[in-house]
Amino acid sequence: MDPQKNQGTGASIVARDITKIYGTGADAFHALGPIDLDIKPGEFVSLIGPSGCGKSTTMLLVSGLEPISQGHVEIDGKPLTKPISEIGIVFQDHLLLDFRTAIQNVMLQQEIRKLDKADMRSRADALFEQLDLVGAEDKYPWQLSGGMRQRVSIARALVHDPSMLIMDEPFGALDAISRTQIRHDLEMLWLAKRKTVLFITHSIEEAVGLSDRVLVMSKSPGCIVEEISIDLPRPRPAHLGEYPEFAVYAKKIYTIFEKLGVYNF
Amino acid sequence: MAQMSTVETSGGTRGPALPAWLKSGLLTIVAVLIVMGVWQVAAIAFDVPVWLVPKPSDFMARFVSDFPLLLHHAFETSKTLLMGFALGVLIAVPLAFAITSFGALERGLFPVIVFLNIMPKTVIGPILIVWFGIGPLVAVLIVFLMSFFPVLVDSMSGFRAVDPRLYYITRSMGASPAQTFFRIRLPASMDHIFAGMKIGVVKAVEGVIIAEFIASSAGLGYLIMRASGFMDMTLMFSGLIMAALVALVFNSGMSIAEVVLMPWARRSQ
């Protein structure tokens, strides 16, 4: 691999033995871990695993939004003590604010971070164009389709150009065609900026199509059981299925899932 | 059943292209005119004396001839209503926020408030008169007491009903507590707060007239009470109509405020 490739401008993420237990006493539920993460600056890492294994939980722990039950996290070498703000997050179910229009949801970043309004507005407009959201600016979330809502939340995560991006199944509500397109757009964006990305997905195609590295998780309580480096040239093609190298990686992940009992054919 | 009614409503909207509020407004006016007409005819037919039940023509004439007087008292009533209601909202909303934020307040203070609310507010009137003397202030305080509680309770459930995951958004942006309150918590609770304010305004309208009966030297309640002393039936009835108009203005004011302050609310029907 080209050594220059990983000279990213993003933040590094290191996690040691992180575990999450929701609730206490009789209600205590071991949801995750212990897991380790070592994500280099500018690296694109995917987390893939069966439903309920703790992927979203991992994201909440790493970003400091939920307290860690055991273990610790370091961002750029500094221990995580409060929520990271140098970050853009795409939440699994969009989490748009019902009382704000699409553009106001995105511009919340500008309002809270007190960034330059005109500058951020032009960035937001550019993202709306790129994400095929032109015309949706002044609509409220309930007036948007599921896929549009998801794209608005992607715009919100990107608009302030964060050094770290966490995306929790960001393309889940999209149709296959827009999914392939947006996957390519995200890759191009990432190639241009080289921010650290932690990408959570159910889709083997997305994981292989986007990542430098894929981390495969076991069933709940999830642990990382396998780490696969994806050595494919970038930008990666739209129809990955036609390429034998892709098929090899995909087969590898399928085999792991089969061994874990995720698939029962 | 549900399907039947949807079919009917969709059929109804296909009629003449009048906005719904105008249609219901016209219907109300027609209904009122019919009632008044029947009343007028009956009063003449049975020869009911004016001092017992005035005819619509009697009190409508009085309404016109004494309009400046009625308007003056309507203005006083509105002032009292507005002050009492505003005071209620300005205290209830922050208090609801405090109570839902601190468990100790919920356990200590809320039961006291609930107990105070059970007491009939008009009973507090004579005590307030001793403290503050007869005058609009006592009426303001009674209106405040009447409208305060519904706003408090609904604001509390509003603040509680906010999806806690919404705070992930602001926390990942490094928001201050004030930013989180004004950008997430308050707007996300707005529909509940408005529901409380709508009930509150109805209570306030009800309360203001009663408060003026017992404890004021101005306002429509006071005017009606005084007219009652003189058995001035037509003035009492025209006062009643003015009171209804004040209530209408305040209720419409609430609906307009809702449209202005909550532009995001779904207005599908």
Ligand SMILES: Nc1ncnc2c1ncn2[C@@H]1O[C@H](COP(=O)(O)OP(=O)(O)OP(=O)(O)O)[C@@H](O)[C@H]1O
């Ligand atoms: N706030 C919570 N309280 C209690 N249990 C929770 C909470 N959030 C998640 N869990 C549990 O933790 C486990 C992991 O949840 P998580 O959302 O991380 O899964 P996931 O891997 O993201 O699943 P999916 O792919 O379906 O999104 C699940 O069994 C879930 O029921």
Ligand SMILES: [Mg+2]
């Ligand atoms: Mg999830």
